[in-house]
Structures are given as structure tokens and as C-alpha cells.
Amino acid sequence: MRRNQSGITLLGFILILAVVGIGVYVGMKVIPMYSEFYAVKKSLDGLALEPGINNAPPDRIKSLFFRRLYVNYSDNVKPENVSIERADGGWHMTVSYEVRRPVIANLDVIGNFVAEKDLTHGGPAD
Template identity: 60%
Template sequence: MAPFGGMAMKRKQGGLSLIGFLVVLAVLGFAAYIGMKLFPMYQEYYAVKSALKGLSNEPGVADMNPARIQDLFFRRLYINYSENVKPQNVKFERADGGWVMNVSYEVRRPLVYNLDVVGNFDASQALTRRGGSGEE
């Protein structure tokens, strides 16, 4: 005797097929791959921002000459293993009571075959006697 009053009920099973699973896996793998390419670029950018912020808190930085400030900046970046920021990427502008330091650089990483990921980064920091207020 069939259950449920003699009516045999067929239930359709829903779920992920093997092909669907492989597609989802491929998409997640590609997203992880792109993330691995982008993460170091942004990590370096935040190291630059951190070095700039640290310089703004350095005593007497507003009275230093730009070469000394740049030297202190690159020492801080060296600790964070920054390799894309070069001295030609650093510019100084005279400001009220000190300097404004601008860092502009580009990072290019190969992605797939002939496609690259390019990041353009700009950071700016006021280095003044009354304390640096960051600008972006």
C-alpha cells in the first residue's frame, strides 16, 4: 500500500549540479586571484598614508628641509617593504607654517596574459607647526 492514502508523491530534488558547482568554484577562484593581485597594492598605499601621518607628528618637521623630510619618509616606507614609491613620486609645496607633501605613484601588476591591473594612488599630508591635518 502506498503511503499518504494511496497516492505516490514524487519529490523533485533541488540542488547544485556538478557543472553549477564548478562554475561557482571558478568564479570564486578568479575573485580570489584578483584579490591577491590588488591586496598588496592597497597595503602599500596604506603604508604610504601611515608614513605621511607619522611624519606629521614628527617634532620640528615643519622647519626641516624637504630632503631631510623625504629621507625620513623613505625610512618609514623601507620598514613596510614599499617598492613602488620612488623619490621622483614625492613633491613638496610650501604651506603656511611648513610644507605639504604629495605622493603620487602608479602600480602595474600583470593579471592574465596581456591584461594588467593598474592602480593610481595619490596621498597628501600637511606638515606644519600646528600639527598635520591630512588631505587626500
């Protein structure tokens, strides 16, 4: 009685390893983009809790926002990516930016990120 071999061939193993390797490589490019976006959202949330932010001038708001981003090592958000508009009871802040990372040869991973927050927290300013 013959026993049939079961399992994966060397070629199959190499192909699976290549697919997993490409997935890990792309993940290494994409994960920092999303962690930076998380830092932008956390900076906006913290800024919204700042006392007197609803009456602060836009330049002061941008300064506070970029100070928070500096702590989080965010490099892709520039002042031209931030817009602040007057809203009911305060300000409406929008951060819209694009991150482009090269992957292989002329293929890029592109992320378009938009975060919005209403800045309406009153109270005494510092």
C-alpha cells in the same frame, strides 16, 4: 508520488568555483597594493608628527619619509613620486604613484594612488 531533486549540478558548481577562484586571485593581486598605500599614509601621518618638520629642508623630509617606508617594505614609491611644496606654516607633501600588476595574459590591474599631508608640526628639532 515522485520526489524532485533539488540542488546544484556539477557544471553549476564548477562555474561558481571558477568565478570565486578568479575573484580570490584578483584579490591576491589588489590587496598588497592597498596595504602598501596604507603604509604610505601611515608614514605621512608619522612624518607630520615629527618635531620641527615645518622647518626641515625638503631633502631631510624625503629622507625621513623613505626611511619610514623602508620599514614597511614599500617598493613602488620612488623619489620622483614625491613632491614637497612650501605651504602656510610648513610644507605640503604629495605622494602620487601607480602600481601595475599582471593578472591573466595581457590583462593588468592598475592602481593610481595619491596621498597628501600638510607638515606643519613645530617644536624643537632633534
